[in-house]
Amino acid sequence: xxxxxxxxxxxxxxxxxxxxxxxxxxxxxxxxxxxxxxxxxxxxxxxxxxxxxxxxxxxxxxxxxxxxxxxxxxxxxxxxxxxxxxxxxxxxxxxxxxxxxxxxxxxxxxxxxxxxxxxxxxxxxxxxxxxxxxxxxxxxxxxxxxxxxxxxxxxxxxxxxxxxxxxxxxxxxxxxxxxxxxxxxxxxxxxxxxxxxxxxxx
Amino acid sequence: xxxxxxxxxxxxxxxxxxxxxxxxxxxxxxxxxxxxxxxxxxxxxxxxxxxxxxxxxxxxxxxxxxxxxxxxxxxxxxxxxxxxxxxxxxxxxxxxxxxxxxxxxxxxxxxxxxxxxxxxxxxxxxxxxxxxxxxxxxxxxxxxxxxxxxxxxxxxxxxxxxxxxxxxxxxxxxxxxxxxxxxxxxxxxxxxxxxxxxxxxx
DNA sequence: ACCGGCATGTAACTGGTTACATGATTAT
DNA sequence: ATAATCATGTAACCAGTTACATGCCGGT
Numbered sequence: 011x012x013x014x015x016x017x018x019x020x021x022x023x024x025x026x027x028x029x030x031x032x033x034x035x036x037x038x039x040x041x042x043x044x045x046x047x048x049x050x051x052x053x054x055x056x057x058x059x060x061x062x063x064x065x066x067x068x069x070x071x072x073x074x075x076x077x078x079x080x081x082x083x084x085x086x087x088x089x090x091x092x093x094x095x096x097x098x099x100x101x102x103x104x105x106x107x108x109x110x111x112x113x114x115x116x117x118x119x120x121x122x123x124x125x126x127x128x129x130x131x132x133x134x135x136x137x138x139x140x141x142x143x144x145x146x147x148x149x150x151x152x153x154x155x156x157x158x159x160x161x162x163x164x165x166x167x168x169x170x171x172x173x174x175x176x177x178x179x180x181x182x183x184x185x186x187x188x189x190x191x192x193x194x195x196x197x198x199x200x201x202x203x204x205x206x207x208x209x210x211x212x
Numbered sequence: 213x214x215x216x217x218x219x220x221x222x223x224x225x226x227x228x229x230x231x232x233x234x235x236x237x238x239x240x241x242x243x244x245x246x247x248x249x250x251x252x253x254x255x256x257x258x259x260x261x262x263x264x265x266x267x268x269x270x271x272x273x274x275x276x277x278x279x280x281x282x283x284x285x286x287x288x289x290x291x292x293x294x295x296x297x298x299x300x301x302x303x304x305x306x307x308x309x310x311x312x313x314x315x316x317x318x319x320x321x322x323x324x325x326x327x328x329x330x331x332x333x334x335x336x337x338x339x340x341x342x343x344x345x346x347x348x349x350x351x352x353x354x355x356x357x358x359x360x361x362x363x364x365x366x367x368x369x370x371x372x373x374x375x376x377x378x379x380x381x382x383x384x385x386x387x388x389x390x391x392x393x394x395x396x397x398x399x400x401x402x403x404x405x406x407x408x409x410x411x412x413x414x
Numbered sequence: 415a416c417c418g419g420c421a422t423g424t425a426a427c428t429g430g431t432t433a434c435a436t437g438a439t440t441a442t
Numbered sequence: 443a444t445a446a447t448c449a450t451g452t453a454a455c456c457a458g459t460t461a462c463a464t465g466c467c468g469g470t
Contacts, residue, residue, distance in 0.1 A: 011429075012307045019314045029449050042310050044303040049430065051451060074438050076449060093314050094322035096329050097307060101246040103458095105214045105299060107378055108244050112221045112295050114367070114374040120296035121374075127298050165316070171399065172316040172323075176309055179392030186388035190381030197373065213457080231421050251458065253423055276466050278421060305430095 013053055014062075016043040018081055018089040021063060023157040025080040028054050034153070042176070054079055062088055110194070118198050125195035129188045136184035143177035146170055215255055216264075218245040220283055220291040223265060225359040227282040230256050236355070244378070256281055264290055312396070320400050327397035331390045338386035345379035348372055 020026065020034060031054075032047035045053075057063045062085035065077040081089070106128055113121040145151045149158060149170050158166050222228065222236060233256075234249035247255075259265045264287035267279040283291070308330055315323040347353045351360060351372050360368050 012305070012310055013429080016310055019310070022314070022317065027449070028451090029447095032449095042313055043305055046431070047450075048432080048452080074449070089314070090318055093311055094318045094326070096326055097311070099308060099333065100458095103214070103245055106301060107382060108214055108218055108221070109295055109299070110381075111244055111375050111378045112224070112291070114371040115224065116292050116296045124296070124298055131301065168403065169316040171403075172396065173313050175392065175396040175399065176313045179312075179389070179396070180309060182392055183385055183388045186385045187381070190377065190384055194374065194377040194381070197377065201370065201373075215457080229421070230423090234421095246458095248459070249422080250424080250460080276421070302430095 012043060013045055013049060014057055015089060015092050016045070017050070017053060017057065018062060018085050020153070021079060021081040022086065022089065023153050024160065025066070025078045027076050027078050029076070031079075042180070057085070061085075110191070118202050122195050122198055125191045125198075128191045129195070132184045132188040132191070136181040136188065139177045139181035139184060143174040143181060146174035146177060214245060215247055215251060216259055217291060217294050218247070219252070219255060219259065220264060220287050221295075222355070223281060223283040224288065224291065225355050226362065227268070227280045229278050229280050231278070233281075244382070259287070263287075312393070320404050324397050324400055327393045327400075330393045331397070334386045334390035334393070338383040338390065341379045341383035341386060345376040345383060348376035348379060 016035065017031060020031060026034070028047065028051050032045070032050045035041060035043060035045040035050065054063065054065075058065055058079070061082060063079045064082050065079050068076050068078055109124065113124065142151070146154060147170055149155065149166060154169070154173065157169070161169070218237065219233060222233060228236070230249065230253050234247070234252045237243060237245060237247040237252065256265065256267075260267055260281070263284060265281045266284050267281050270278050270280055311326065315326065344353070348356060349372055351357065351368060356371070356375065359371070363371070
């Protein structure tokens with residue numbers, strides 16, 4: 011279960027409420043693991059039961075409460091163990107690849123439109139990841155700054171190096187995706203010019 | 213729900229029993245969408261209810277039955293509609309990227325071991341995908357051969373072109389993954405040579 | 415007699431999505 | 443007043459995994 015380790019990892023930067031975690035893991039942030047609050051609150055409860063995090067009760071205004079969660083020493087041990095060991099990758103399921111492998115069965119114009127859209131999306135994702143990588147390489151994302159206020163200075167450069175490399179990697183994967191889809195779109199386009207293709211499979 | 217469209221797509225090649233489909237979609241085949249028989253049988257029942265496939269009852273031996281499923285015209289229309297339109301991509305969740313972004317918090321030797329293993333796995337996957345692409349480019353996988361016995365000859369070259377491009381794409385994505393992870397491992401290795409890194413975060 | 419492959423299903427569980435539900439605080 | 447944001451939860455549902463369950467057929 012990766013969500014629990016994602017939470018533990020984020021909480022090593024600073025303590026957060028469930029709400030803050032859900033903001034951070036909301037699929038906007040250029041983050042690596044998205045989750046909604048409806049997943050996060052039960053996950054926090056479980057991590058707390060297991061003693062991997064502890065909750066500091068606080069108040070908002072007069073009566074309403076909030077809880078700030080902090081990773082415990084047991085939690086840090088669990089995280090380091092998980093991070094240090096190899097975990098077999100789940101089977102990849104990319105719905106676009108599935109769609110693409112049957113694109114010979116639809117009108118070429120529709121196939122090209124899908125492929126071009128995919129290129130656009132992947133290129134936008136690459137840009138986003140590269141920008142995030144650049145910020146991390148400067149130590150200038152909000153979270154890494156907070157992390158640095160709590161960690162020794164001699165670890166900072168290494169952290170920036172590793173974290174920015176991951177987002178550069180994400181970007182180059184997105185560029186690889188854009189590249190093959192673009193090439194296939196070009197190929198199909200070239201064929202439309204050359205000769206008509208039967209629109210439906212036989 | 214992509215599984216249903218994966219099934220429809222495979223059934224355009226030839227009619228199959230649930231068992232044959234589950235063999236084909238078992239995570240071995242170098243295929244794009246893996247599924248187990250426990251998912252496939254209920255999915256087939258639903259597709260049948262909706263009239264997108266029809267079941268031809270057959271017999272095995274004396275008493276035991278088997279059902280061969282064939283895509284219907286309604287099923288083909290549904291498939292072409294799905295294939296022709298853009299579908300927003302689900303948020304990607306790559307557990308290795310999540311692990312990698314916190315690798316600065318573990319001993320460098322463990323980080324390098326994980327990264328090298330990842331490189332190995334991704335490179336093996338790239339080889340598998342490239343081999344499959346090569347077979348498809350020759351029209352020599354078992355399924356595409358059967359497909360060609362049922363489809364007009366003038367569609368064959370185009371089908372090989374599209375389908376092999378998809379697996380080449382899968383391969384180049386795997387290579388991109390191997391590349392960034394390998395570079396990061398090299399970087400960390402270089403740093404170990406240069407200066408000691410604190411093993412634990414502060 | 416026994417084993418591997420063919421063939422079909424169900425059940426329990428986990429992880430993730432969407433919708434439902436509530437209410438305080440803060441800024442306009 | 444009222445809307446946006448902070449804050450916390452539950453419930454229903456969908457997709458996927460693992461385990462349970464059955465039984466025939468063909469080969470050794």
